[in-house]
Amino acid sequence: MIARLVGDAAGVMSGGVLIGPGDDAAVWQPPPHRAVVVTQDALVEGEDFRREWITPHQLGRRCLAVALSDLAAMGASAAWCTATLCAPAETVLDDVLALALGLREEAEATGCRLVGGDLSGIRGPLVVDVCAGGSVEPERALRRGAGRVGDVLAVTGTLGGAAAGLRALFGRRPPAAAPAQVDAWVETWRRPRARLIEGRRLAALGVRCAGDLSDGLLVDAERTAAASGCRAELRLEQVPLAPGLRTAFPDAWGELALGGGEDFELLLAAPRPLLERIALDWPPELAPITPVGVLREGSGVSLYADGAPLPLPRVLSRHFA
Amino acid sequence: MIARLVGDAAGVMSGGVLIGPGDDAAVWQPPPHRAVVVTQDALVEGEDFRREWITPHQLGRRCLAVALSDLAAMGASAAWCTATLCAPAETVLDDVLALALGLREEAEATGCRLVGGDLSGIRGPLVVDVCAGGSVEPERALRRGAGRVGDVLAVTGTLGGAAAGLRALFGRRPPAAAPAQVDAWVETWRRPRARLIEGRRLAALGVRCAGDLSDGLLVDAERTAAASGCRAELRLEQVPLAPGLRTAFPDAWGELALGGGEDFELLLAAPRPLLERIALDWPPELAPITPVGVLREGSGVSLYADGAPLPLPRVLSRHFA
Numbered sequence: 024m025i026a027r028l029v030g031d032a033a034g035v036m037s038g039g040v041l042i043g044p045g046d047d048a049a050v051w052q053p054p055p056h057r058a059v060v061v062t063q064d065a066l067v068e069g070e071d072f073r074r075e076w077i078t079p080h081q082l083g084r085r086c087l088a089v090a091l092s093d094l095a096a097m098g099a100s101a102a103w104c105t106a107t108l109c110a111p112a113e114t115v116l117d118d119v120l121a122l123a124l125g126l127r128e129e130a131e132a133t134g135c136r137l138v139g140g141d142l143s144g145i146r147g148p149l150v151v152d153v154c155a156g157g158s159v160e161p162e163r164a165l166r167r168g169a170g171r172v173g174d175v176l177a178v179t180g181t182l183g184g185a186a187a188g189l190r191a192l193f194g195r196r197p198p199a200a201a202p203a204q205v206d207a208w209v210e211t212w213r214r215p216r217a218r219l220i221e222g223r224r225l226a227a228l229g230v231r232c233a234g235d236l237s238d239g240l241l242v243d244a245e246r247t248a249a250a251s252g253c254r255a256e257l258r259l260e261q262v263p264l265a266p267g268l269r270t271a272f273p274d275a276w277g278e279l280a281l282g283g284g285e286d287f288e289l290l291l292a293a294p295r296p297l298l299e300r301i302a303l304d305w306p307p308e309l310a311p312i313t314p315v316g317v318l319r320e321g322s323g324v325s326l327y328a329d330g331a332p333l334p335l336p337r338v339l340s341r342h343f344a
Numbered sequence: 345m346i347a348r349l350v351g352d353a354a355g356v357m358s359g360g361v362l363i364g365p366g367d368d369a370a371v372w373q374p375p376p377h378r379a380v381v382v383t384q385d386a387l388v389e390g391e392d393f394r395r396e397w398i399t400p401h402q403l404g405r406r407c408l409a410v411a412l413s414d415l416a417a418m419g420a421s422a423a424w425c426t427a428t429l430c431a432p433a434e435t436v437l438d439d440v441l442a443l444a445l446g447l448r449e450e451a452e453a454t455g456c457r458l459v460g461g462d463l464s465g466i467r468g469p470l471v472v473d474v475c476a477g478g479s480v481e482p483e484r485a486l487r488r489g490a491g492r493v494g495d496v497l498a499v500t501g502t503l504g505g506a507a508a509g510l511r512a513l514f515g516r517r518p519p520a521a522a523p524a525q526v527d528a529w530v531e532t533w534r535r536p537r538a539r540l541i542e543g544r545r546l547a548a549l550g551v552r553c554a555g556d557l558s559d560g561l562l563v564d565a566e567r568t569a570a571a572s573g574c575r576a577e578l579r580l581e582q583v584p585l586a587p588g589l590r591t592a593f594p595d596a597w598g599e600l601a602l603g604g605g606e607d608f609e610l611l612l613a614a615p616r617p618l619l620e621r622i623a624l625d626w627p628p629e630l631a632p633i634t635p636v637g638v639l640r641e642g643s644g645v646s647l648y649a650d651g652a653p654l655p656l657p658r659v660l661s662r663h664f665a
Contacts, residue, residue, distance in 0.1 A: 046488050052379045059371065061370050062426070069466070070465050070467075146468065150430055152473045161371060
């Protein structure tokens with residue numbers, strides 16, 4: 024059963040996978056001179072998603088992307104993943120297979136292999152728990168705590184789209200937004216992209232400090248600042264907003280962009296000259312890098328709009344329970 | 345919170361762990377010339393355990409031991425683990441901390457480090473899902489499919505104790521058994537030992553074929569035989585029984601010993617001369633190795649008692665749901 028879910032065990036192994044699914048454990052040969060990076064992330068029905076919001080296939084892709092976002096935030100390459108599925112008895116086999124297919128497709132799209140996992144019943148909600156592994160040159164691993172006073176804080180992509188999508192899934196569609204716009208936000212929530220290529224490129228070009236925005240800019244900027252022994256100063260007018268966000272949510276766009284973590288973008292800190300050099304030939308097909316603030320002496324996070332201090336908005340939690 | 349659960353992030357890293365808990369992902373440098381071995385195993389309340397059967401601390405130890413058993417079955421060393429805990433809202437913090445302490449203690453006892461994980465709410469049963477990693481010389485990895493016709497099948501330790509303990513936990517205590525004996529079986533179920541040292545020693549001495557008995561001797565012998573393109577011939581009178589099993593369960597001891605997988609012993613297949621050499625200086629402090637059958641041409645599994653064929657008993661499933 025597990026073998027069927029993870030695919031053809033007898034198939035050609037690639038990416039250093041020496042033993043795939045079907046034995047007691049998987050075996051993988053990392054590239055020489057690289058260290059192994061591992062992370063684990065669970066998505067729990069009723070906490071992280073509802074079944075009517077996402078198809079099993081999309082859920083499979085999403086749960087791997089969420090785990091891979093942590094590898095991206097380390098500047099690592101993805102190589103393998105394992106997944107546990109706890110499925111209630113009424114789960115139909117087609118849904119289990121669709122979820123596994125989603126996992127495998129996301130793995131293929133990101134250069135990693137689904138090499139094993141566990142399948143269990145559960146008298147409760149669906150749980151998908153993914154462990155993802157990859158490799159990095161140890162001295163190039165992006166650290167939360169490598170920021171320094173004076174470093175510019177910057178993010179990849181745009182923020183707030185996934186939070187707007189989640190709000191629409193909860194039935195709170197903003198009246199001013201076009202249906203296609205709402206669909207795009209929902210798609211942003213359903214289908215996060217781990218910024219693996221961006222993370223690796225940043226690490227290769229000399230950036231040392233990054234993390235992913237799994238809990239939103241405000242929370243993660245504070246986390247990065249704390250790990251770096253600094254204060255994060257954020258400038259609201261610089262935050263790159265998801266298309267249509269400001270118009271559709273005239274009162275809530277700031278909260279969505281600062282508190283919505285499910286975009287799974289990266290937050291980095293780097294000296295300004297380095298960031299400027301990186302911007303000079305940043306490939307246009309990658310998620311753009313936008314400065315959003317600076318690391319200062321002190322601790323905590325402070326927010327400014329056009330130079331004036333703002334009170335911190337109440338932020339959304341990733342878990343809506 | 346996660347940092348508190350996994351321990352002191354600023355502590356001295358050991359066993360090749362370069363970055364422990366607290367960053368986006370953990371980083372581990374495997375020893376040179378070794379491949380990485382990974383496995384994932386979930387324990388779900390109501391499927392794999394009930395709360396009244398096991399304390400949170402014991403559950404923490406147990407869930408890591410279950411995952412490590414897969415590494416043992418590959419002949420690997422354990423190096424790191426990550427764990428996801430899905431805990432219902434009514435879970436008290438002390439129980440979460442006790443579970444994490446159990447995980448850390450089992451990690452310390454087996455030479456690995458708890459380096460990360462995820463913590464989630466759940467509107468349902470408690471779920472603990474562990475990913476464990478380690479390393480092996482790639483050419484020495486123990487394979488399910490490396491058995492050959494004529495190889496002797498052998499197991500570590502004794503079988504049936506955990507199944508007898510599980511039966512007692514279900515309230516079916518055999519009237520003939522002394523309470524201390526029943527307690528010992530229950531302890532066998534609660535506190536499995538991954539046969540990591542035994543697996544590594546077998547691999548180092550030239551054994552090529554092994555797997556763990558997570559689903560019981562009958563099921564796992566068939567699995568090993570199938571992977572090796574052979575038929576497994578088991579001899580019931582040779583199966584090493586947990587102490588007191590035969591007396592206490594005059595009708596069910598065979599079923600318990602053949603079907604109870606939760607002992608987490610190893611099943612290996614090796615040429616008889618090799619096994620005999622290994623037996624000559626097998627350290628007495630390790631789980632003993634006992635021949636239980638042989639691999640023959642054909643497929644499937646057949647069972648003999650004192651030379652006479654026996655019908656296969658209905659086996660217990662690991663999952664009692």
